[in-house]
């Protein structure tokens with residue numbers, strides 16, 4: 001169990017294509033999951049990807065059993081581990097072929113003190129595995145869908161500023177939101 005250092009933007013290790021996990025239910029994998037959970041908890045993160053602690057593997061965690069002080073409006077979701085993920089954007093309905101996008105503010109533990117307005121698919125299905133090798137398949141929307149897309153972007157070397165379209169909505173949290181003390185310290 002250990003809180004690990006979180007890499008910051010500019011570190012080339014954040015730009016790699018992460019490697020798939022091939023060995024499940026191993027001591028090394030369980031230790032990695034524990035370290036990620038400890039690190040995410042200590043930083044009040046909504047999620048964390050293995051590349052953010054310098055580990056070149058397709059593994060992300062997200063969720064929290066309590067409300068997150070950095071995202072006070074987000075509903076609490078149980079902690080989840082997702083390995084070798086595949087994300088499929090979903091249409092709103094059979095009749096409507098549109099893939100809906102929604103924009104909302106995001107932050108990232110690799111860019112402390114910053115926020116940006118990021119478009120994401122509003123509904124997705126994701127598949128992958130947990131740390132025991134058991135398959136996962138979920139259809140999600142809202143904040144859950146946003147967090148999964150943000151974390152999985154870390155596995156393909158994408159940081160959220162690379163998704164920002166309107167740079168008038170990207171900046172320092174304390175400048176963008178001077179009256180909201182609760183989200184100043186990410």
Ligand code: NI
Pocket residue numbers: 107108109110150151154
């Ligand atoms: Ni991030």
